[in-house]
Amino acid sequence: MGYFVEVEISPDKCAGLQECGACVKVCPVNIFEKRGGMPGVVATNEDECILCDLCLDECAPGAITIGKKY
Numbered sequence: 001m002g003y004f005v006e007v008e009i010s011p012d013k014c015a016g017l018q019e020c021g022a023c024v025k026v027c028p029v030n031i032f033e034k035r036g037g038m039p040g041v042v043a044t045n046e047d048e049c050i051l052c053d054l055c056l057d058e059c060a061p062g063a064i065t066i067g068k069k070y
């Protein structure tokens, strides 16, 4: 959780790293990190997010939510 930006991945909607992983590939500042288990991806260093929306465009199931907290 960031102070200024919150990037959330819904585990219920995410297709999982093995099936998808698009967010990991597309984010220019590497917010999405691989983790074990399901869904296999977590958001980290969320305040580094530049609000480019590339992950939202690439996430077919709509599993990602970006929240501005300022």
Ligand code: SF4
Residues within 6 Å of the ligand: 009, 013, 014, 015, 016, 017, 020, 021, 022, 023, 024, 039, 041, 058, 059, 060, 061, 062, 063, 064
């Ligand atoms: S792009 Fe969406 S569905 Fe694909 S791994 Fe990332 S959060 Fe999951």
Ligand code: SF4
Residues within 6 Å of the ligand: 007, 026, 027, 028, 029, 030, 031, 048, 049, 050, 051, 052, 053, 054, 055, 056, 066
């Ligand atoms: S909006 Fe852009 S910078 Fe922020 S998490 Fe998505 S791809 Fe990364």
